[in-house]
Amino acid sequence: MTRAERGKTAYNAGLAAEDQVSRLYDRTGRPVIARRWRGSIGEIDLIAREGATVVFIEVKKSTTHALAAEHLTWAQAQRIMATATEFVGGEPAGQLTDMRFDVALVDGQGRIEIIENALAA
Numbered sequence: 001m002t003r004a005e006r007g008k009t010a011y012n013a014g015l016a017a018e019d020q021v022s023r024l025y026d027r028t029g030r031p032v033i034a035r036r037w038r039g040s041i042g043e044i045d046l047i048a049r050e051g052a053t054v055v056f057i058e059v060k061k062s063t064t065h066a067l068a069a070e071h072l073t074w075a076q077a078q079r080i081m082a083t084a085t086e087f088v089g090g091e092p093a094g095q096l097t098d099m100r101f102d103v104a105l106v107d108g109q110g111r112i113e114i115i116e117n118a119l120a121a
Contacts, residue, residue, distance in 0.1 A: 017060075032046050061107075065111075101119035
């Protein structure tokens with residue numbers, strides 16, 4: 001398999017994982033309101049609402065949940081938080097909007113583990 005083919009396979013696996021996680025959030029009463037939202041700083045995989053709280057979700061896929069978790073870097077977490085700040089600028093409460101940052105880990109069998117408030121200080 002060429003590098004381009006591996007890249008396309010990984011991209012499609014990531015999209016499938018995002019679809020799975022989006023359906024899980026929707027089924028559990030936390031509707032996804034945006035997918036792959038792009039701001040000037042970066043991109044957020046999924047954005048959902050849980051009551052008045054806006055939930056920013058980073059999806060990571062690998063053969064195991066532990067390996068998936070290792071793919072989230074400090075720099076990436078900083079970009080996600082900065083991008084989320086940009087997103088809530090368009091919310092009625094602006095920067096006072098309640099926010100939460102979840103990480104959704106998807107393993108090779110499609111099992112999902114949600115780590116709520118994963119980026120809390």
